[in-house]
Amino acid sequence: MEELLKTPLHARQQELKTKNVSFCGWDMPIQFDGIIAEHGYCRNGVALFDTSHMGEFFFKGDIKTSGINEATSVNIDALAVGKCKYGFLLNDQGGVIDDLIVYRLSEDELMIVVNAATSKLDLETLNARITNATLIDKSLEYAKLDVQGPKSKEILEKYFDVDLDALQFFSFVQTKVFDSDCLLSRTGYTGELGFELYIDNETSVKLWDALLADGANPAGLGARDILRLEMGYSLYGNDLSEDITPLEANLEKFVNLKRDYVGKDALAKQKKEGLQRILLPFITTTRRSARKDFEVYQNDKKIGFVTSAAFSPILNKGIGLAMVDTSTYDENAQIQLRDNRGSLDANITTLPFINK
Amino acid sequence: MKKYNEEHEWVEVNGDIATVGISAYAVEQLGDITFLELPEMDAEVSMGDSVAFIESVKAASDIYTPISGDVCEINEALLDTPEVLNEDAQGNFIFKLKVSNADELDSLMSEDAYKNFVDSL
Structure with missing residues (x-):
């Protein structure tokens, strides 16, 4: 090593x-x-x-x-x-x-x-x-x-x-x-x-x-x-990667699509065609937190995965970000975060998790 | 007198009641504890079963019962304030059992043996 x-x-x-x-x-x-x-x-x-x-x-x-x-x-x-x-x-x-x-x-x-x-x-x-x-x-x-x-x-x-x-x-x-x-x-x-x-x-x-x-x-x-x-700040390697665009990471406010730079054409095309998936913030219903790579389910269908998660000492709840499929995501239903140990309920929310 | 298993649970038996908790070493490794799931009351559990679950800011871990028996008390106060385990893991129990096989105690480590075990990790 x-x-x-x-x-x-x-x-x-x-x-x-x-x-x-x-x-x-x-x-x-x-x-x-x-x-x-x-x-x-x-x-x-x-x-x-x-x-x-x-x-x-x-x-x-x-x-x-x-x-x-x-x-x-x-x-x-x-x-x-x-x-x-x-x-x-x-x-x-x-x-x-x-x-x-x-x-x-x-x-x-x-x-x-x-x-x-x-x-x-x-x-x-x-x-x-x-x-x-x-x-x-x-x-x-x-x-x-x-x-x-x-x-x-x-x-x-x-x-x-x-x-x-x-x-x-x-x-x-x-x-x-x-x-x-x-x-x-x-x-x-x-x-x-x-x-x-x-x-x-x-x-x-x-x-x-x-x-x-x-x-x-x-x-x-x-x-x-x-x-x-x-x-709700992104962490590279979790919420951002070579496979995730800023639009998918819900960071459109940081990219100007009216200006030319490497990758901009791809972003403009993605925006025009509509996002297949998007990063959304969630909050769990108990003190239990999810972890990175937990699977996200809704109505018993897998709709995505967790990119970041932690326990928030201010909210006394688990918080995190999940990449979900836009076509199957139902904004009115709870989500379940699962690993081989079990399942925990969470609700989609808005950023930031805490007001500063 | 407490006895320990290799999964860092302690048990103390008085009469036919076993009191179970997790060791100070385990808590030190986990860091700030944020969530605890307790066993079900009246559940019949066997030595080595995963019966509860603990989570910290860094990790999640199963809690294995060091001895067989029927769950007769759970420390529900820990659900809202699991952080008291960070302050005193040896003094806060997680659950109690009505012991079904006291002979199992002989296979567990004494305080000194557990200390040596932890030092070897």
Whole structure:
């Protein structure tokens, strides 16, 4: 087996009571104090996530002529410097190679943040779609800390010479922390007020120590998964894949079908012909949760499968996303989620599961 | 005195009543417990049967009865607050049985034997 990669904070995390998992080639903490406790830190206080496994690519070139504007679903040309946008790297069939965030650093410079699992293919695919431009993978040079929760602003304020209140959602500034460069972004994967900090590896350790000393609570991938699912945010590999289009994933609001980019024709065709299947949110009737890959039944007929599921500590119910066949789905009937152990009842609902 | 099976259930017998729960080790492995399904009252169960079901934020697992008997009490308070098992797994029972074959106890592990078993995992 290939040796797992470690983030610059790995040694620090091992000093705490942590459980680790292998995640996309990285040895990452799934929990520190406990998944439900960490979920609460983020919803009520401030949680600190190490997401240094994420990939960071740096682009330099002409946005209009290099091909980068057609390489993903993001209309970079219309993105102001200091803004970032969520979108997709699609294949010709409209399937999702990865979901990503594009940061407009300057007129001709971008940072593209991708998932760890797909970063190699992302880089190859993007490079094949651009000319007269450079795209460099700096993932291993960059650490990433997500500071999320209603108290995130309070705890970060003293470290930055930036008016954090003025920073709009999906905006960022290139600033300094501990005299080192830091890209500070008002984004996150939790639905809470929060910031994502892109910094060098060495500075990440200093900042980790400082924020923990200030009372931030470390949180792992387990809590992160529940937090994102409560908001209905997609997880690549579960709710999105090369076989699932953004339309099927119920993410049409993130794709502009009036603009040209790789995969757009397939999406337009799919929209015109009508979706065969669509991702819908469900909530179970008890505290029991489904798991990924449970089968979805309705009126005793199999109509789909679960792509993500978790227990929501806020709702005290199981929540999740299921890919269902549009032709057989009956919006007035309950669904059953089944595995070899049995069946649990659930109702289709709307996103987000919780109001923020 | 508690005895244990390899599926991490504990049992404590007083007279002809066996009290059954899951071990602190099992709970530690499961993490935050979110859901519990109890056995049916009066059900006749045999040693090793899957009689209940427990779910955590990370995993789901069957609960196997460490001894045979008839279910005579179930801890219904756990249905709404299964998280108390995270706080004290050894002190919160899951169900009680009227023991049908007390000799089965001899095949279970003592506290020390179970500790060694867990250390070997």
